[in-house]
Amino acid sequence: MTVPGTPAGQQTVRRHNLSLITTALAGAPASRAELAHRTGLTKATVSSLVDVLISQTILVEGVPDAPRVGRPARPVRLNPDGPVAVGLEINVDYLAACALDLTGQVRGYRHAPVDNRGRTADQVVAHAVRLSDEVRAGLDQPLLGVALALPGVVGVDGELLRAPNLPLLAGARLGQALAGELNVRELQVDNEANLGALARLWSAxxxxxxxxxxxxxxxxxxxxxxxxxxxxxxxxxxxxxxxxxxxxxxxxxxxxxxxxxxxxxxxxxxxxxxxxxxxxxxxxxxxxxxxxxxxxxxxxxxxxxxxxxxxxxxxxxxxxxxxxxxxxxxxxxxxxxxxxxxxxxxxxxxxxxxxxxxSLGVDAAVRGAAGAVVDRALKDPGRFTEWDASSDSSSPSRARRTG
Ligand SMILES: [Zn+2]
Structure with a gap:
């Protein structure tokens, strides 16, 4: 989406620069000067972009490390109390949900043993929605996005194409149904082994x-x-x-x-x-x-x-x-x-x-699902900062919007 009156080229550059900031902060907090050094951007550009990300609650400003001569530098970091990602997993004999903050910490987790082989898509989706609500209960944080892990062959559009162990769900567009119920603009869907592999990559x-x-x-x-x-x-x-x-x-x-x-x-x-x-x-x-x-x-x-x-x-x-x-x-x-x-x-x-x-055991896929949402957000935070807050409850900027 392009903000009216702004050339597309500038928008592309801005989105790219925003991603430089968030990915540079994925490892450790940094002052604006240090961020300029890490990213190669000017200090003025870094300050402007950091202000946008702070206003979106994606970044938060810390206290100065220690008194020093001159103006103390205030480090910025990913905001643990900013938007949370939700990972969901529908497997053959259980459902799982996990809420992950931008720093990768688990903020809520549910594992519900249940035989899904005799359940319809509607029943499974309704149960997954309840678990999603439960892992966010008590968190006064907007929803960053949702991703779903499925035990079968997943098509490019998120359809469960083939699931030998869940024949009643084969052909179901579970991601689409969940996106509607959870009121999110888009919902990533992937095979559970793929997401388990990504969780391993990120956690170790x-x-x-x-x-x-x-x-x-x-x-x-x-x-x-x-x-x-x-x-x-x-x-x-x-x-x-x-x-x-x-x-x-x-x-x-x-x-x-x-x-x-x-x-x-x-x-x-x-x-x-x-x-x-x-x-x-x-x-x-x-x-x-x-x-x-x-x-x-x-x-x-x-x-x-x-x-x-x-x-x-x-x-x-x-x-x-x-x-x-x-x-x-x-x-x-x-x-x-x-x-x-x-x-x-x-x-x-x-x-x-x-x-x-x-070390993640049976939690790997659902952790990977939530992690995939965070990973996508940090690689392209401009997706979120450009959302129209008034029309989308899943937007991190639901309560406030900057130009
Ligand atoms: Zn076989």
Missing amino acids: PDGGRDFVYVSGEIGVGAGLVVNGELFRGVNGFAGELGHVVVERDGPLCGCGGRGCVEQYAGQEVLLRNAEQPDVEALEAAVTRSDPRALAAVELAGSALGVGLSSLLNVVDLPAIVLGGVYARLYRVIEPALTAELASRVLSSRSSAGRLCCS
């Missing part, structure tokens, strides 16, 4: 910029991160690790194929093989060395190892991060998985250092 900056993130839920997916960017494939369908075949004539899978990774390593199959009702019971059974539980986890680790070996032989990524149920079972699943990787991945001279587990 020392964890490398090239890896495969494996989300282990009832479905099994992978997010491929190459040089700090998600690799989505041409149509956004990359990473369907759960449907890589490990046994050509194996059990029939929900995708229509046979012998997929998910039929050995998916959470539901794992629990059935272990004869345990839920993951907590499985963890307890493993701890007391129940032979069926140990055998089920070993089978899952082997199948996952075979599938991941095929993936790594194709894409040549140096590290694997296990999320979801695999992170919880890491200690017992690691030996079988590592053994398959060591014998099958052609590039592996040693399996040491290749495998680790995500």
Whole structure:
């Protein structure tokens, strides 16, 4: 959107410069002079842009660090009490919501175990809206935006194109429905493994910029991160690790194929093989060395190892991060998985250092969803500062507007 009377070129430059300010502050607070140094902008331009971002509550001014000769510099930083991002996740056996502030701190979180396989899109959307309200309850902060994590193949327009474990929701435009209910202008939708991978990238900056993130839920997916960017494939369908075949004539899978990774390593199959009702019971059974539980986890680790070996032989990524149920079972699943990787991945001279587990566990995708909203806002804060406050309740500038 262009402000009337302002040349488009100036608007583009202004938006770019605003993004220089917010991304420069993502790591640490800085004075206006330091920001000018970090960004290469003039001090006058920095001051003008910082004032705009402060008026939008995206930045906040701190107290001067210490008394000094001359006028003390007041540092500015991202505002923890500014707009909040909401991440939502609709998965096969739970819903989750998370509110994240601009500094990346979690301000609200809900995890609701519920079987969504028999629920309609309307029922799931209504429940997700309630969770979104709950994570923002008590926060007197405007809504920055919302993103949604889904367990399946997500089309470019946010449609859930294929969801073998949620057949009633396949074809549903859940993001569009949620955007309407939550009154947000747009709502990002992505696959849960992709968002889990991004959460890992943002939460563990020392964890490398090239890896495969494996989300282990009832479905099994992978997010491929190459040089700090998600690799989505041409149509956004990359990473369907759960449907890589490990046994050509194996059990029939929900995708229509046979012998997929998910039929050995998916959470539901794992629990059935272990004869345990839920993951907590499985963890307890493993701890007391129940032979069926140990055998089920070993089978899952082997199948996952075979599938991941095929993936790594194709894409040549140096590290694997296990999320979801695999992170919880890491200690017992690691030996079988590592053994398959060591014998099958052609590039592996040693399996040491290749495998680790995500510290975010089952929260990774919903954290990644909220993080994606914050990331987009910091990379292009001009999207928000140019919104017409009077017509959009999701705008951070709902209560005030600057020119
Ligand atoms: Zn399959």
